[in-house]
Amino acid sequence: MIYFDRVSKVYSQTSVALEDVSFTIEPQEFVSVVGQSGAGKSTLLKLLLAEESPSSGKVFFESLDMHKVRNADLPKVRRRMGVVFQDYKLLPTKTAYENIAFAMEAAGKGEEEIQQDVPQVLELVGLMDKAWHFPSELSGGELQRVAIARAIVNRPDVIIADEPTGNLDPINTWEIINLLEKINELGTTVILATHDKDVINSLKRRVITIEKGKITRDEKRGRYVL
Amino acid sequence: MSLIQVKRTIRQGFINFWRNGWVSVATVLIMVLTLFMVGTLFFSNVVLTSALQQVESKLDVSVDFKLDAPEEDILALKTSLESFGEVGKVEYISRDEALERFRERYKDNALITQSLDEIGTNPLPASFNIKAKDPENYGTISSFLKNDSSFQIIDEIRENQPTIDAINSMISSARTSGLTSTIVLSIIAVLVAFNTIRLAIYTSRDEISIMRLVGASHSYIRAPFVVVGIIQGFLASIAAMVILWLPLWFNHDNVLLSFVPIFPFANGSSASESLGGPNLLNYYFSNFIFIFLLLLASGIILGSISSIIATRRYLKEHK
Numbered sequence A: 001m002i003y004f005d006r007v008s009k010v011y012s013q014t015s016v017a018l019e020d021v022s023f024t025i026e027p028q029e030f031v032s033v034v035g036q037s038g039a040g041k042s043t044l045l046k047l048l049l050a051e052e053s054p055s056s057g058k059v060f061f062e063s064l065d066m067h068k069v070r071n072a073d074l075p076k077v078r079r080r081m082g083v084v085f086q087d088y089k090l091l092p093t094k095t096a097y098e099n100i101a102f103a104m105e106a107a108g109k110g111e112e113e114i115q116q117d118v119p120q121v122l123e124l125v126g127l128m129d130k131a132w133h134f135p136s137e138l139s140g141g142e143l144q145r146v147a148i149a150r151a152i153v154n155r156p157d158v159i160i161a162d163e164p165t166g167n168l169d170p171i172n173t174w175e176i177i178n179l180l181e182k183i184n185e186l187g188t189t190v191i192l193a194t195h196d197k198d199v200i201n202s203l204k205r206r207v208i209t210i211e212k213g214k215i216t217r218d219e220k221r222g223r224y225v226l
Numbered sequence B: 001m002s003l004i005q006v007k008r009t010i011r012q013g014f015i016n017f018w019r020n021g022w023v024s025v026a027t028v029l030i031m032v033l034t035l036f037m038v039g040t041l042f043f044s045n046v047v048l049t050s051a052l053q054q055v056e057s058k059l060d061v062s063v064d065f066k067l068d069a070p071e072e073d074i075l076a077l078k079t080s081l082e083s084f085g086e087v088g089k090v091e092y093i094s095r096d097e098a099l100e101r102f103r104e105r106y107k108d109n110a111l112i113t114q115s116l117d118e119i120g121t122n123p124l125p126a127s128f129n130i131k132a133k134d135p136e137n138y139g140t141i142s143s144f145l146k147n148d149s150s151f152q153i154i155d156e157i158r159e160n161q162p163t164i165d166a167i168n169s170m171i172s173s174a175r176t177s178g179l180t181s182t183i184v185l186s187i188i189a190v191l192v193a194f195n196t197i198r199l200a201i202y203t204s205r206d207e208i209s210i211m212r213l214v215g216a217s218h219s220y221i222r223a224p225f226v227v228v229g230i231i232q233g234f235l236a237s238i239a240a241m242v243i244l245w246l247p248l249w250f251n252h253d254n255v256l257l258s259f260v261p262i263f264p265f266a267n268g269s270s271a272s273e274s275l276g277g278p279n280l281l282n283y284y285f286s287n288f289i290f291i292f293l294l295l296l297a298s299g300i301i302l303g304s305i306s307s308i309i310a311t312r313r314y315l316k317e318h319k
């Protein structure tokens, strides 16, 4: 489903983010990308989203070469990828409900579909009672659940989460990881970038370890080894 | 695009416009100035064209014959002139008629009447007043007269072609300068509007980055900003309509026109009379829709072009 073919990313001579990286991700896999800060995790995800272009090598999403997709067609491809970030990236002027609805509007969905789907995902992430709260009225864990709800509401094929628990305490971290597992069980591929040792060790899923831009390990039931 | 999307886009456009408050107002002002210039250009075109028509209708070639010119030669020339395609009308004023008209005109002037009586003979020549079908034909007509064998009975040919040339060149220079200032103002307006949209984009950058994140299409991201441009153009064209209307309203009897140098020429009488009355206020109202559409279209084009350029650039720079 996702295929990195000898991908390198050189921002500048002093900043080589990825070097000759190759791997494949199958549909419905749950893959963690592990590495210390600056290892190149975010860069890897940005290449998949075509936010950055590789210096060499190719990134495939199914049969699509992500960097040959025309600029105007990119949005359509991106709708098939849900994204979650450490800093949530919610709009402060919109309520939880509106933030999620916004993603559906942007994808061109109709009002009826929105009114039907938004409560469903709010239910799934357990925030039905906080639907009309603004981001300033929600905790970190709740904010991240809204962000996940927004990421899945357009039914993407893959969820890309870049350190989603980076700002959260252990309890909230668990809630988020459980939620991602639940989404994965419902059939969505999940790619999780993190440097949280406890998260990795308890997940017992595939782990790709990156050190200084190179893949050093790729294990089916990986552990945090750094 | 479905109706709901159109609604959302317009709503978002208003939000974007509103958020940039004073900057939006400043953009509208510079657009008003531009549209005012467009309107002024349009009106001055109307006024100058109608003035030119007025003047043209008063144009003629007049021919004074020698005092001893035989009448049958004059009438023969009249016939041959009338067979001419370029000639519209030839008015023959015989010597007696000329004297009669002269006496009629100066009947209250004892001095002139007396001296005429004293002369005893008629000092006035017979003459033609020739109207061409087209003002451009006067040259041809007078050169025909100069080359014709009957030239010997002609004392003097008087044309007012130089006057019409002067008016024509005045009109074209007025148009050129009007057009130039309109273009310059349009460019300034586009630049200002362009920067306003950039600011609006900057204000909404978080929203835009999230839109991109969730896969909003480029046209979806751009549309609200194009709406901002359209709102600006719309408001500006309404304001320009009002501003154009104000001086016309205070100018019921075309007082302003008497300041235009060519109008006193037309007859020496009051400007509105000499114009044959293209009352601009009436003109404004009877062509209200057309003028409004002209300004509206200009405003919307200015606004939306700026938005399209600004958003295109932004979306190219930020993947």
Ligand SMILES: Nc1ncnc2c1ncn2[C@@H]1O[C@H](COP(=O)(O)OP(=O)(O)O)[C@@H](O)[C@H]1O
Residues within 6 Å of the ligand: A011, A012, A015, A016, A017, A035, A036, A037, A038, A039, A040, A041, A042, A043, A044
């Ligand atoms: N836009 C950029 N320009 C230059 N260097 C960058 C840029 N983004 C990331 N880098 C560099 O690339 C390397 C990998 O960064 P990143 O992918 O963000 O790592 P991680 O997400 O694992 O912390 C770092 O050395 C970082 O400084």
Ligand SMILES: [Mg+2]
Residues within 6 Å of the ligand: A041, A042, A043, A162, A163
């Ligand atoms: Mg990172």
